[in-house]
Amino acid sequence: MATKTLDYPVCRVSELAPGDRKIIEVDGKSIGVFNVHGQFYALRNICPHQFAPLCRGKITGTTLPSKVGEYLYAREGEIIRCPWHGWEFDITTGKSIFNPHKVKVRSYEVSVEKSCPHGDEEEASVETFPVSVEDGVVTLHL
Amino acid sequence: MSKKTFHIVDTDIHNTYADGKEVTKFLPSHWMGRIQLPNNCFSPSPARGGSRLDAVTPSGGAPASDPDFLMEHHMDAYGINYGILTGSGVLAVSIHCDPDYGNDLATAYNEFTVEKWLSYSDRFYGSIVINHTDPLAAAKEIDKHGANPRFVQVIMGSASRTLFGQRQFYPIYEAAQRHGLPISIHPGTEGRGISGYPTPSGPVTRYMEWHNILPTNYMAHVNSLVCEGVFERFPELQFVCIEGGIAWLPHLMWRMDKNFKGLRASTPWLKRMPSEYILDHIKLTTQPIEEPDNPRHLSQIFEMIQAEKTVMFSSDYPHWDFDNPHAALPPLDDAVKQSIYYDTAAKLYGLPARPDAQGE
Numbered sequence: 469m470a471t472k473t474l475d476y477p478v479c480r481v482s483e484l485a486p487g488d489r490k491i492i493e494v495d496g497k498s499i500g501v502f503n504v505h506g507q508f509y510a511l512r513n514i515c516p517h518q519f520a521p522l523c524r525g526k527i528t529g530t531t532l533p534s535k536v537g538e539y540l541y542a543r544e545g546e547i548i549r550c551p552w553h554g555w556e557f558d559i560t561t562g563k564s565i566f567n568p569h570k571v572k573v574r575s576y577e578v579s580v581e582k583s584c585p586h587g588d589e590e591e592a593s594v595e596t597f598p599v600s601v602e603d604g605v606v607t608l609h610l
Numbered sequence: 611m612s613k614k615t616f617h618i619v620d621t622d623i624h625n626t627y628a629d630g631k632e633v634t635k636f637l638p639s640h641w642m643g644r645i646q647l648p649n650n651c652f653s654p655s656p657a658r659g660g661s662r663l664d665a666v667t668p669s670g671g672a673p674a675s676d677p678d679f680l681m682e683h684h685m686d687a688y689g690i691n692y693g694i695l696t697g698s699g700v701l702a703v704s705i706h707c708d709p710d711y712g713n714d715l716a717t718a719y720n721e722f723t724v725e726k727w728l729s730y731s732d733r734f735y736g737s738i739v740i741n742h743t744d745p746l747a748a749a750k751e752i753d754k755h756g757a758n759p760r761f762v763q764v765i766m767g768s769a770s771r772t773l774f775g776q777r778q779f780y781p782i783y784e785a786a787q788r789h790g791l792p793i794s795i796h797p798g799t800e801g802r803g804i805s806g807y808p809t810p811s812g813p814v815t816r817y818m819e820w821h822n823i824l825p826t827n828y829m830a831h832v833n834s835l836v837c838e839g840v841f842e843r844f845p846e847l848q849f850v851c852i853e854g855g856i857a858w859l860p861h862l863m864w865r866m867d868k869n870f871k872g873l874r875a876s877t878p879w880l881k882r883m884p885s886e887y888i889l890d891h892i893k894l895t896t897q898p899i900e901e902p903d904n905p906r907h908l909s910q911i912f913e914m915i916q917a918e919k920t921v922m923f924s925s926d927y928p929h930w931d932f933d934n935p936h937a938a939l940p941p942l943d944d945a946v947k948q949s950i951y952y953d954t955a956a957k958l959y960g961l962p963a964r965p966d967a968q969g970e
Contacts, residue, residue: 549656
């Protein structure tokens with residue numbers, strides 16, 4: 469059954485610079501909206517492990533799979549680490565780094581809208597939410 | 611799933627100071643206000659500092675340095691009735707190269723605990739910090755606070771140059787038993803200061819390796835306490851293993867019992883099977899709870915160690931590996947959960963009865 473998507477203006481684009489985040493309350497849910505290299509993403513602010521406020525964690529990069537004894541650090545700005553236990557999540561998908569197929573946070577769609585933002589709900593693990601920009605307005609689609 | 615709301619005693623809360631002067635003002639002046647303890651020698655943790663990022667106080671202070679915020683952010687937020695304060699960063703007094711400094715800093719820290727924390731709220735209970743490398747001085751420190759009912763246990767770092775069953779520690783155990791106080795140990799100092807390497811085969815390379823293997827030191831101490839006859843010598847002594855894991859205990863009990871059947875002639879002072887001393891004298895705290903893919907596997911381990919009398923809930927607030935009291939425990943009967951959350955700690959520490967306990 470199709471569910472109705474609700475659109476919420478978050479802030480102006482100029483108010484959420486690359487690397488920044490904004491945590492908002494929408495429809496009784498705490499949601500983090502992120503600007504990652506100019507693209508906007510939204511995640512539910514609850515870690516699936518022990519329900520920590522995930523979106524208050526450090527925005528960082530991560531180490532890619534590598535040979536023994538070798539470090540390949542990459543994806544700076546695309547990863548959030550839970551402020552409690554340090555679990556890493558991909559901000560752009562809501563999927564965890566250690567087990568992307570099973571451990572995720574809900575994500576939502578985000579866009580930049582000129583006037584009236586609309587978007588589709590996105591299925592994801594860590595709850596992520598759609599966001600758009602409208603007339604310079606970052607808009608969350610819930 | 612049970613919807614029951616449990617009363618909770620948190621047996622490991624790491625209160626600290628906002629400004630070092632809160633502690634150093636109690637130090638003898640010849641130390642010139644220094645707080646200097648041995649640092650970690652392994653590579654740093656990727657989990658930032660040691661604390662939850664969201665536990666920084668509203669004024670930007672160190673996590674758990676503000677009693678108002680600790681009460682709001684932790685005690686009230688999670689419905690915790692009472693908290694056992696275990697201090698922060700101070701257990702390295704026992705592995706400092708200078709025992710005089712270790713003794714004085716332990717003394718100063720206990721004064722700080724009384725002044726800042728125990729006077730703040732009746733919901734906080736304290737732990738008497740001691741320097742275990744100077745057992746006679748440690749016993750005096752226990753005697754100093756032993757009559758204060760707001761101190762409910764002795765605490766010492768689990769890293770040591772010698773195993774805790776050895777006779778040199780008797781003055782500590784005598785003092786603790788004299789005042790009816792449990793002895794607790796807490797990890798974090800392994801591989802630092804004058805302690806040995808954190809494993810019998812030398813140092814670990816990374817923080818994760820170090821953290822993973824801390825329970826081996828707990829196994830060694832529990833083994834030593836039982837085999838050396840500490841609990842025959844001090845029959846009232848209770849020993850609390852904070853933050854050292856749980857799932858290793860069945861293995862240790864079974865191995866000790868098996869060996870005792872053939873090797874008991876070397877420890878004739880043991881009147882019972884080794885595991886019986888463990889079940890009667892050793893308590894474990896839950897955090898960091900083991901997280902098997904199938905949570906019921908941990909439930910089975912809890913059953914093997916009579917968790918209703920041996921395990922107590924702890925959160926480790928505000929540290930990075932904090933456990934949420936409402937998410938950490940494996941599936942268990944409500945009665946077992948209530949023992950873990952409240953009753954065992956209340957009995958051990960002499961805390962007020964559970965508010966809903968009337969008629970039970």
